[in-house]
Amino acid sequence: MRKKRVQGSKGSRVEPSDGTCARVAVGLPTDAEPGLDPSTPQPLDPSSFVTIHVMGKAYEVPAGLTIMNAMEYAGYQFIRGCGCRGGFCGACGTVYRTKDSYKLKVGLACQTVIEDGMFLTQLPFYPANKAKYDIETLEPTTQTLVRYYPEIMRCISCNSCTKICPQDIDVMGYINAAIRGDHEAVADMSFDCIMCGLCASRCPAEIVHYNVGLLARRIVGAKLHKRASDLAERLKEIEAGECEPGVDKLTQMSEEELSKRFYDKKIRDIEPR
Amino acid sequence: MVYPESMRESIKRLEGTRKERMDQEFVMRTADQKKELLKGFHPDYIEESMRELTVGPNKGQRTPHELADVLEAYPVSDVGGLDFGSPDYDVDVLVIGGGGAGVSAALVAKEAGANVLLVTKLRVGDANTRMAQGGIQGADKPNDSPERHYLDVLGGGHFKNVPELAKALVMDAPGVVTWLEKLGVMFDKEDDGTMKTIHGGGTSRKRMHFCRDYTGAEIMRVLRDEMLNHDVPEVEFAAAIELLTDSKGAVSGAVLVNLETGQKRIVRAKTTILATGGCGRLHMQGFPCTNHYGATADGLVLAYRVGAELAFIDTIQYHPTGVAYPEQIVGLLITEKVRSLGAHLVNSEGNRFIYELESRDITASAIIRECREQKKGIDTPTGGVGVWLDSPLLDVLKGEGFVRSSLPAMFHQFARYDIEMDKVPVLTYPTQHYQNGGILVNGKAETGVKGLYAAGETVGGIHGRNRLMGNSLLDILVFGRRAGEAAAEAAKAMKQAPEIGASHVGPFVEELKAAGVPKDRRSPKLLPDYRRPEMQGRYAFLGPECTPA
Ligand SMILES: Cc1cc2nc3c(=O)[nH]c(=O)nc-3n(C[C@H](O)[C@H](O)[C@H](O)COP(=O)(O)OP(=O)(O)OC[C@H]3O[C@@H](n4cnc5c(N)ncnc54)[C@H](O)[C@@H]3O)c2cc1C
Ligand code: SF4
Ligand code: SF4
Ligand code: FES
Numbered sequence: 004m005r006k007k008r009v010q011g012s013k014g015s016r017v018e019p020s021d022g023t024c025a026r027v028a029v030g031l032p033t034d035a036e037p038g039l040d041p042s043t044p045q046p047l048d049p050s051s052f053v054t055i056h057v058m059g060k061a062y063e064v065p066a067g068l069t070i071m072n073a074m075e076y077a078g079y080q081f082i083r084g085c086g087c088r089g090g091f092c093g094a095c096g097t098v099y100r101t102k103d104s105y106k107l108k109v110g111l112a113c114q115t116v117i118e119d120g121m122f123l124t125q126l127p128f129y130p131a132n133k134a135k136y137d138i139e140t141l142e143p144t145t146q147t148l149v150r151y152y153p154e155i156m157r158c159i160s161c162n163s164c165t166k167i168c169p170q171d172i173d174v175m176g177y178i179n180a181a182i183r184g185d186h187e188a189v190a191d192m193s194f195d196c197i198m199c200g201l202c203a204s205r206c207p208a209e210i211v212h213y214n215v216g217l218l219a220r221r222i223v224g225a226k227l228h229k230r231a232s233d234l235a236e237r238l239k240e241i242e243a244g245e246c247e248p249g250v251d252k253l254t255q256m257s258e259e260e261l262s263k264r265f266y267d268k269k270i271r272d273i274e275p276r
Numbered sequence: 277m278v279y280p281e282s283m284r285e286s287i288k289r290l291e292g293t294r295k296e297r298m299d300q301e302f303v304m305r306t307a308d309q310k311k312e313l314l315k316g317f318h319p320d321y322i323e324e325s326m327r328e329l330t331v332g333p334n335k336g337q338r339t340p341h342e343l344a345d346v347l348e349a350y351p352v353s354d355v356g357g358l359d360f361g362s363p364d365y366d367v368d369v370l371v372i373g374g375g376g377a378g379v380s381a382a383l384v385a386k387e388a389g390a391n392v393l394l395v396t397k398l399r400v401g402d403a404n405t406r407m408a409q410g411g412i413q414g415a416d417k418p419n420d421s422p423e424r425h426y427l428d429v430l431g432g433g434h435f436k437n438v439p440e441l442a443k444a445l446v447m448d449a450p451g452v453v454t455w456l457e458k459l460g461v462m463f464d465k466e467d468d469g470t471m472k473t474i475h476g477g478g479t480s481r482k483r484m485h486f487c488r489d490y491t492g493a494e495i496m497r498v499l500r501d502e503m504l505n506h507d508v509p510e511v512e513f514a515a516a517i518e519l520l521t522d523s524k525g526a527v528s529g530a531v532l533v534n535l536e537t538g539q540k541r542i543v544r545a546k547t548t549i550l551a552t553g554g555c556g557r558l559h560m561q562g563f564p565c566t567n568h569y570g571a572t573a574d575g576l577v578l579a580y581r582v583g584a585e586l587a588f589i590d591t592i593q594y595h596p597t598g599v600a601y602p603e604q605i606v607g608l609l610i611t612e613k614v615r616s617l618g619a620h621l622v623n624s625e626g627n628r629f630i631y632e633l634e635s636r637d638i639t640a641s642a643i644i645r646e647c648r649e650q651k652k653g654i655d656t657p658t659g660g661v662g663v664w665l666d667s668p669l670l671d672v673l674k675g676e677g678f679v680r681s682s683l684p685a686m687f688h689q690f691a692r693y694d695i696e697m698d699k700v701p702v703l704t705y706p707t708q709h710y711q712n713g714g715i716l717v718n719g720k721a722e723t724g725v726k727g728l729y730a731a732g733e734t735v736g737g738i739h740g741r742n743r744l745m746g747n748s749l750l751d752i753l754v755f756g757r758r759a760g761e762a763a764a765e766a767a768k769a770m771k772q773a774p775e776i777g778a779s780h781v782g783p784f785v786e787e788l789k790a791a792g793v794p795k796d797r798r799s800p801k802l803l804p805d806y807r808r809p810e811m812q813g814r815y816a817f818l819g820p821e822c823t824p825a
Contacts, residue, residue: 069604078811080803082513082535086402087568089608090689091493094402114692116604135505138460170688190462194488195684198497217501221460224498229469230457234416237450241422249423250447253430254439265431266307273304273480274419276618276633 053119070097070112070123084127090114093199096169099123109167109201129200131211134218143222145184152215155181157208164202164212170195174202174212181215186227189219278602278694283703286654289626290664290701294672297620302631310638317641317648319706320591325561330791331784332580333724339589342558346573347580349799350788351781353540355518355531360776363529363544367393368767369760370529370545372516373575375403376492377732377752377759378551379499382508384760385549390767392508393543395532397515397552397570397802400503401496404553404568404733405752408492409611409685410476411484412456412753413746414449417473420481422446429747432478432635433740436588440719441738445747448754453485455753461498462487474616476745477596478635484746489611489685492749514541515802519548519578519728520776526726527582528774535802544776546767547727549759550575551752554711554733557804560592564607565708574800575734579715581784584723587736588713593743596621596639598707600662602693607707611686612636612745614665618673622664622701623652629663637742640706647705654703662705667697710748712739721759727774729763731755 051066055073062077071085086094095112102120112125134151141147149155155178164174173192180188193216202212240246253261264270279287305313315321326338331348339347369385371378374396382394394400415425425446430437453471457463463485464472473482487494503510513535520529520542529545552575556567565571576586597610615621615632621639623629623646630642643663647653653661670679679698680687690697713736721729732752739747805812 067604072604072806075806076808078807080805080807081569082803085569086398087407089407089566089568089605091407091490091685092399092402092568094399114605114689116693133501133504137505138502139458194462195490195688197493217497220462220494221498221501223460224462225458225460228462228465229467231416231463231465231469231471233418233470234414234450234454234457236418237416238454241447241450246422246447249421250426250443253423253426254443258435261427261430261435262307265427265435271424271427271431271480274475274482276475276616 053117055117056122058124059122064117066117066119068117070110070115070117071095073117074112084112084125088113091197093197094127096126096199096201097123098126098201109169111169111199126201126204129204131200131203131214133211133214136218138221138225141222141226143186143226147222148181148184148186148189148215148219151218152181152210154208154210155215158182158210159208161207163205163207167201167205169199169201170197172196177216178210178212181219186219186222189216190223193220279700280657282657283601283654286624286626286664287700289624290622290666293622293626294666294669297622297628298669298673300628302628304631305634305638313638313641313645317644318637319561319563319594322561326590331787331793333583333585334580334589337589340560340592342560343555343573343576343589345797346558346577346799346801348788348791348793349577349797350785350793350795352517352798352800352802353533355540355778356781358531358540358542360520360542363542363776365393365541365543366773367391367543367545368547369393369763370395370543370548371551372396372530372549373403373551373553373732373734374400374510374512375551375553375732375752376405376496376499376749377553377756378549379503380753380756381549381551381731381760381763383499383503383506384757385764386506386508388761388764390764393545394503394508394510395514395516395543396510396512397535397574399512400510401500402568402570403496404571405492405749406496407566407568407609408749409489409609410613410616411474411486411491411746412453412495412749413476413479413483413744414453414485414750415446415481415483416450416453416471417481417483420483422449424481425449425483428479429744430740432742432744434742435740437740438587438737441717444719444758445738445751445754448757449750452750452753452757456495456498459498459502461495464488474613475633476616477612477633477639478744484616486613489613489683495749515800516552516574516578517800517802518778518781519582520544520778521582521780522775522777523779525583525780526774527728528776530578542776544773546770546774547729547763549721549763550579550715550728550730550734551732551756551759552734556708558801560708563594563708564598566595566598566607566609567709570803572801572804573711574802575730576714577800579723579725579728579730582725582728582780584725584728585716586714587716588741589736591712591741592708593636593710593712594640594706595709596636596643596706597665597704599702600660600705601656601703602695603656603658603660604693605689606660608689609707609709610665610702610704611683614667614670614683614686617670617682619669620666621704622666623650624654625652635742635744643704643706656703660705662703664701665704666701668699668701671698710743712736712741712743717755719758720762721755722762729759731759
């Protein structure tokens with residue numbers, strides 16, 4: 004058992020655990036039954052604690068945790084700043100500095116491993132503007148993006164947006180493409196955007212990059228890519244009532260009959276991978 | 277590459293067998309072999325993991341302890357004393373939940389002319405929908421048909437699916453994919469507009485449509501954008517903690533709590549749609565999970581208290597390929613698409629042991645068997661175990677750079693830990709993924725209780741005992757849309773605002789007391805508590821009298 008002790012800057016209490024709650028490290032409930040399951044991880048090494056500073060307040064936490072798990076270990080229960088816990092929702096954008104470096108770094112709290120001495124803050128929300136449009140009637144031209152988001156013309160090519168993007172997207176690159184009216188390029192380059200808003204927080208031109216990317220992608224998907232003709236064809240067949248009888252027949256079948264058909268390679272052959 | 281020495285040896289064996297594995301034909305298991313695998317190794321078959329419910333509409337039926345603990349629980353807060361005279365919101369249709377099901381329901385209800393309110397626990401889109409990578413099914417190719425799709429759905433569900441619901445699923449699919457296409461969801465397509473489609477586990481035709489490996493994220497961000505364009509009123513960080521009912525027991529709204537201030541709000545609604553998603557964060561049997569932070573089965577809890585019947589609550593889906601290493605991301609998903617595209621599952625000796633595209637329950641059972649019984653798993657330094665997923669094989673099959681360009685989200689996920697999955701395999705083990713069962717509905721998304729509709733992962737019956745990949749993104753939109761339409765229709769037919777109250781709560785609490793349910797067991801759970809033990813046990817936002825379940 005490690006003893007509780009008080010330590011850390013600015014008089015904050017640091018209460019290292021007794022080393023029994025390693026499950027926190029992967030987001031498991033600490034009160035669950037000892038795992039029936041072999042994937043359940045073992046306790047972390049209780050001797051390796053590091054200090055992180057959450058909004059300036061120091062906490063000693065086990066090394067190797069993600070920022071999210073470390074904050075929870077420290078006693079935070081998230082309401083904001085935590086959505087998917089898997090790198091997809093952009094709720095947990097985090098800005099931090101490390102010891103002995105002037106550099107501002109970023110990461111998703113749910114994906115980034117803590118470093119000793121890091122100073123961090125989350126940026127769970129940043130005010131943004133969004134244009135309104137009717138995608139159905141919108142007729143895209145090379146001017147469309149500029150028309151809805153004229154501020155993109157104010158880009159001074161400082162590259163701050165690209166530098167802060169936790170998804171390693173060339174954000175400035177897609178804003179430049181937006182200025183050119185190259186929807187395909189914007190769509191392609193911005194595709195991995197999780198709309199965390201970090202780029203918008205840094206932009207001296209007050210651009211909301213991710214909304215520009217979103218509009219471009221919707222234009223490409225709805226207007227520039229050809230519609231799928233197979234899909235349209237099938238929809239027509241369904242609307243004409245051609246598919247229903249076949250399905251209806253199956254809905255009337257017993258489990259045995261269905262099972263027979265399911266395993267019959269002549270009826271249900273499998274398309275090669 | 278950061279695999280420790282102990283794990284590297286078996287990677288060499290895997291690389292050694294790659295060439296011969298590529299030419300190897302693997303056969304699907306027969307029905308009997310499947311049964312045996314499930315009985316022996318699927319977590320649902322562990323007798324002591326479940327118990328019989330002692331109260332409510334499903335009394336006497338078995339369900340995992342973790343779900344039983346929230347179904348058989350007292351309200352987090354006594355709403356009986358609230359002033360129902362002046363509701364804070366008065367709407368036609370209340371949609372609870374801001375994932376794909378909720379947002380599509382709200383859009384359609386609004387389009388049908390209803391006055392809609394969407395409330396959600398976190399932000400709109402902080403939801404399982406956002407996390408879906410693999411794709412969405414729909415029988416649109418000339419060699420395919422809704423009939424085939426139906427047979428696949430039923431086979432996956434062990435033929436227990438509710439036929440009416442499975443029919444709705446496959447018949448609406450091409451319409452739903454068309455709807456998304458028109459909204460500007462950027463599907464992967466050929467130059468002539470033909471959808472690129474691949475297999476998923478248990479499909480007989482390639483009918484999985486996808487948007488790189490961000491399918492759910494792409495659908496969610498477009499739907500959310502559309503909702504903003506249409507000015508659908510939404511309230512975020514507003515969790516429903518109880519449904520409201522009229523004196524006849526029909527649902528007529530809900531009580532919300534502002535998660536940041538603790539303030540309660542009353543919504544009066546002519547019709548209410550539950551779209552609260554799944555239950556991964558209950559962590560069945562201590563399994564890690566793939567789900568978002570708010571997946572705590574709240575919808576099941578609320579519906580159960582007003583008397584709605586649940587279906588298939590004894591079956592949980594464990595995804596075969598959760599991350600087993602590195603420790604920081606254990607339990608997160610490795611999308612099935614990796615296997616759809618051709619990657620092999622390989623044991624410590626470098627051999628395959630199952631056809632990779634069996635349905636999920638079978639594949640998961642096979643991996644568990646390989647690790648537990650056959651002892652051919654690969655041990656991790658922290659005591660975990662898993663089998664290899666031979667991802668570099670994809671670059672061999674499809675050309676260099678393929679993994680990076682077609683699985684960017686996956687690649688990122690591992691690259692953050694210096695594991696480049698186009699060069700080295702990734703370690704995998706089953707993880708809790710999906711709630712196969714849920715609130716029983718009919719083809720119009722109506723529950724057994726008047727005024728209450730449900731859609732999305734919170735619903736049960738569509739997928740029977742096991743869902744196939746790509747049919748969930750589909751079902752949330754099929755039934756989200758159906759719920760939106762039906763709820764708007766019913767609301768329009770009601771001339772007067774309904775009566776609101778919470779008279780259903782008292783009798784349920786009496787039942788709990790009679791069954792001897794411990795007093796400190798409360799639900800809905802709202803959010804899991806991952807603070808270290810001595811920090812736990814209190815929801816600041818609900819006040820000291822409310823402790824979590
Ligand atoms: C990692 C992952 C990958 C997946 N991949 C695929 C795939 O490739 N193909 C596929 O078809 N399916 C996939 N699925 C399954 C599919 O994504 C989900 O089943 C589906 O998106 C659920 O949609 P939903 O709208 O019902 O629920 P969700 O999208 O989870 O939304 C539920 C919403 O309700 C809110 N909520 C919960 N409780 C309350 C409350 N008390 N009050 C108010 N709001 C509340 C939640 O916060 C959330 O916003 C995947 C799931 C996961 C987790
Ligand atoms: S482009 Fe901006 S919003 Fe999108 S992921 Fe990068 S920083 Fe976040
Ligand atoms: S931060 Fe703003 S001004 Fe700077 S490069 Fe990016 S878009 Fe241009
Ligand atoms: S919590 Fe969603 S990206 Fe981190």
